[in-house]
Amino acid sequence: MIDLYTSPTPNGYKISILLEELGLPYDVHAIDLSSGAQKEPWFTAINPNGRIPAIVDRGNGDFPVFESGAIMLYLAERSGRLLPHDARDKSRVIQWPTWSLLTLANGRSASPGRSSPPGRR
Numbered sequence: 001m002i003d004l005y006t007s008p009t010p011n012g013y014k015i016s017i018l019l020e021e022l023g024l025p026y027d028v029h030a031i032d033l034s035s036g037a038q039k040e041p042w043f044t045a046i047n048p049n050g051r052i053p054a055i056v057d058r059g060n061g062d063f064p065v066f067e068s069g070a071i072m073l074y075l076a077e078r079s080g081r082l083l084p085h086d087a088r089d090k091s092r093v094i095q096w097p098t099w100s101l102l103t104l105a106n107g108r109s110a111s112p113g114r115s116s117p118p119g120r121r
């Protein structure tokens with residue numbers, strides 16, 4: 001069983017979508033970001049950065065994982081799905097979430113092939 005600590009934000013949705021896609025059982029723990037719950041000591045013990053999403057894998061020694069990209073890779077590996085063993089195939093899978101995390105998350109263009117939004121350098 002996975003404990004998912006999340007809120008209704010794009011980063012939170014990513015993990016909910018993946019858990020559903022993988023069919024892994026999980027419990028949702030809603031974090032009210034406006035209350036500052038994510039900065040409380042019980043939560044920073046799970047994610048020292050005090051942000052959602054985060055998970056705790058109760059079926060694997062209560063292993064905590066934070067950062068949406070790291071959570072996605074962990075869940076794929078744990079489920080044995082979506083992450084091929086072949087180095088080239090695995091790289092093809094990892095390239096897109098890496099692009100998304102490092103480009104979209106910085107407010108850059110969503111259009112592949114562009115490094116900046118139109119009209120900006």
Ligand SMILES: N[C@@H](CCC(=O)N[C@@H](CS)C(=O)NCC(=O)O)C(=O)O
Pocket residue numbers: 009010011012033038050051052053066067068069
């Ligand atoms: N790089 C992080 C970003 C996480 C993030 O920014 N989470 C936001 C909600 S989408 C949050 O928890 N904000 C509350 C805060 O910073 O106190 C990830 O991909 O998981």
